[in-house]
Amino acid sequence: MDNLSQRSPISATLTTKIIAALAQVRAQKPLVVNITNYVVMNNTANALLAIGASPIMAHSRQEMAEMMQISGSLVINIGTLDSEWIQRMLFAVEQANANNKPIVLDPVGCGASVLRTHTARTLAAKANNLIIRGNASEIIALAGETSQTKGVDALDSSDTAFVAAQALVAQYQANVVISGDVDYVVTASQTIRLRNGHHMMPYVTGMGCSLTALTGAFAAIGETSGLAATAIYAIVGEIAAEQSAGPATLQLNIIDALYQISAEQIQQRLNMAVVAS
Numbered sequence: 001m002d003n004l005s006q007r008s009p010i011s012a013t014l015t016t017k018i019i020a021a022l023a024q025v026r027a028q029k030p031l032v033v034n035i036t037n038y039v040v041m042n043n044t045a046n047a048l049l050a051i052g053a054s055p056i057m058a059h060s061r062q063e064m065a066e067m068m069q070i071s072g073s074l075v076i077n078i079g080t081l082d083s084e085w086i087q088r089m090l091f092a093v094e095q096a097n098a099n100n101k102p103i104v105l106d107p108v109g110c111g112a113s114v115l116r117t118h119t120a121r122t123l124a125a126k127a128n129n130l131i132i133r134g135n136a137s138e139i140i141a142l143a144g145e146t147s148q149t150k151g152v153d154a155l156d157s158s159d160t161a162f163v164a165a166q167a168l169v170a171q172y173q174a175n176v177v178i179s180g181d182v183d184y185v186v187t188a189s190q191t192i193r194l195r196n197g198h199h200m201m202p203y204v205t206g207m208g209c210s211l212t213a214l215t216g217a218f219a220a221i222g223e224t225s226g227l228a229a230t231a232i233y234a235i236v237g238e239i240a241a242e243q244s245a246g247p248a249t250l251q252l253n254i255i256d257a258l259y260q261i262s263a264e265q266i267q268q269r270l271n272m273a274v275v276a277s
């Protein structure tokens, strides 16, 4: 366990970077363009606002070229995809590439249907500057291994998705976040394990989608590893859950905790280890 008193020099440096990234998001308020699913639009917009970013949910081809000129990043979430939305997502990725904007992909339900798996892979292959954030079952399925998904929720543990995440890093030159009981941030140079969060979080829909959107906020200020968003969101979930009687209050308390999260809370709660470099 990596607590405050025993933090290694490398963990201390990463902690400082996470805190600095949060300050930068709050100062810069980057615009994050989201093509996301019908279930979570309101919640993810509120999560982005609470951390200090500026969200817009936009999906029309007619405005996407303009959006990608002014945005800091593009978030693509395939949660309620259909043939029309897929074309819009592909076009948005083209526009993000043309403007050198980072793209965060949430392969919601990857593995649950051929449509989801194929679409997620097509989008990943097209994106130049890519971060993939998914739960363990989605990451395993995206990499072409056999996952145990039954829909949007994971049935695999984060540890079992680790090799798949490394394969995705190599295949798409992407950074990959596996979320779950334990979170992993996997890049070409480093793998970081985070043991924060709360077991009540999977009882609220859209928890992963909010993490993906926040990853977009941090990518917009240049933190493209996925680490700052993953660490901060899990700590926020932990703090919020301690004040919540159940999933309904947790959903609301997470927005408040995102707004209030401080450098001191990050220092005190971050449970992080570099497991490979």
Ligand SMILES: Nc1ncnc2c1ncn2[C@@H]1O[C@H](COP(=O)(O)OP(=O)(O)O)[C@@H](O)[C@H]1O
Pocket: 134, 135, 136, 152, 153, 154, 179, 180, 181, 182, 183, 196, 197, 198, 199, 200, 201, 202, 206, 207, 208, 209, 211, 233, 234, 237
């Ligand atoms: N069992 C758990 N214990 C602690 N935190 C969890 C647990 N499951 C999920 N989380 C947290 O919930 C957030 C969303 O992750 P996850 O549930 O894996 O995404 P998704 O909603 O896409 O399936 C992450 O911050 C993760 O750390």
Ligand SMILES: Cc1ncsc1CCOP(=O)(O)O
Pocket: 037, 039, 040, 079, 080, 108, 152, 204, 205, 206, 207, 208, 209, 210
């Ligand atoms: C329930 C559901 N169905 C399609 S998208 C969606 C939301 C999934 O959100 P998350 O992956 O963050 O739990």
Ligand SMILES: [Mg+2]
Pocket: 108, 109, 134, 135, 152, 208, 209
């Ligand atoms: Mg999800």
